[in-house]
Amino acid sequence: MSEILSSSVLSAALVAALIWLSRTWIKTRLTASINLETEETIAKLKSALDATNQKVRDLSAVAASANQHVESKLLEHKIDAIKLVWETVQDWQQVTPATLTISILPEDWIEQNASHHGTRSTFEQLLKGIDPASFLKKQNKVFLARPFVSEPAWALYFAYHSFLCNRLTKAVLLTMPDLEHPQILKRFGERQLVVKSAPPEILAAYDKDPCIGAESYLQYLRESMLSEFNDMLSGRRAGAEALKNAAEVLRAAEALSKSAI
Template sequence: MIETILGSSGLTLFILWISKNWILTRLTKAVQHEYDTKLTLLKNNLQQNEKALNVLRNGALENSVYTQKLLYEHKLKATHDLWDNIISLAPLKSLSTHVFSLNYNEMMKLSEQEPEVQDFFKKIDMLKDRDIKEVLDITKAQKSRPFVSHTVWALFSAYHAILQHDFVRYELLKIGTPIDMKDSSVFKVVKVALPEHEKYIEQYGESGLYHLIQILEDKILTELKQFLQNTQENLENIERANEILNTANKLYEENNKLKNED
């Protein structure tokens, strides 16, 4: 009887142990399966999100490259237009450098007193056969202003201000009418553009302005070259970054394929 009871108890315990292990195994597998399913889903979501991020990143960078190229084209045209305007101002430059290398005050005294002197200046006028409005026109340069540096525009403004100032002075010579232009804003503009020549401007005033024309022109050319070089370098850096990113993305895709095969 006791043996029977002990045998039944042992069997029961054995069944319970087997059942416990079976349940634990089933639960573990169920949990493992659910975990694996969620982990796979999470990996897929991460891969999709990363792909989407790469698409956005690539799109943003490609858009940046396109924008920089477009901007570079505008800057290139602006540089061409501004320098073209400087070339068109050559008659005014010639007038200023040739006429005002002489003593302007003495010439004005003679013109004021003798009509023959006025006639002389009218005859030698370098612009008499030119359309003055066309010569003075700086529309091209004004349109280029948003696409050139502040330094370039400041130098060009000073350059044009001197030429325009000297043109007015020459027109006064032709009619023998002296006007005091010592307080003209042209001096302020030139001092800002060429601060290193401020003492020279204060010392020589109007009579020394024509000396600064070529200096300003050379500085404009130097600044334009540097301006274009910096713009080109920025564009090249963005294109290089885009190339590196594309290469990195290809490597990432290749690595993912190898992982999936494993």
């Protein structure tokens, strides 16, 4: 019986040891297999991620190249637009004698003497050799430049254009007989545009002397335009406050342009 029990205990111990060894071996094999599969999966994912990143880099390079090409072409259009705007600014010098005379003569004097033949003769002489309709038609070509200039730059130009267009229209009306000049000319109020588009010191100068003040105002607009053009070409963008001010200037300039309609 002792031998039988000893043999049974030994067999049980051997079986237990084999079971433990089998479990350990299976666990080790499974762990190794799982680790291998995991490493293979990670390697595949890393390879796919690297390929995706490379595609992204390639697409980014293509996009950057395309954007650079677009910016280069856009810069050409901006330069052409600036040239057109500035040439138009310079063209206004052709009618300076008439627009300057309008600023010299007080508004109440113009209203009282607008229909006098001497007034008509004077402004006919000042506008001699100039076809106002053709001149303004040529000036209006500058609107082709608007998509390529900043809002502040365009607002400054349009203020300049509206101010001088208003004065040129007055001069042309004074060459026309049989008009109710006082009633018509009362509609041409340019001061509100100066209020919206110029600093207080320029407005004060304009109120003190419309002639000298008007020249200071126009000079301010020209210098401000040049500053905006430099910002455009350097890539600087206008802030929210500058855009808001530009919108107000545009509204005042448009109101002045429509005042005679």
